[in-house]
Amino acid sequence: MTQLELTQCLNLARALNLISSSRSIHGVLYVYSTTGYPRRWDSFIAEYPLERLQAMATRMQIKLESAN
Structure with missing residues (x-):
């Protein structure tokens, strides 16, 4: 994973309220849930790869746009 991909993953995960x-x-590297629970990055990214985070963000954006 490149530095850019790592940054994208972290930013998307924060925007989706998956990590704080x-x-x-x-x-x-550890990420912390919004309740403060730590999780190793390799475990988190196995469950939420970049492509999944991007799809989740797209769905959230569509939902927000349709609510307006």
Whole structure:
């Protein structure tokens, strides 16, 4: 995963309220849920790859636009 893809994933995950923050501990990236629960990045990205996050964001945008 490139740095750009990592940044996109983190930004999308925050926008979708899947994570609230991220942190590197001893070279291992962790993301934190909105309730503060930590999860290793490799575990998170296995469940939410970039393509899935992009699709989720698109669906959210369509839903918001149709509500207006």
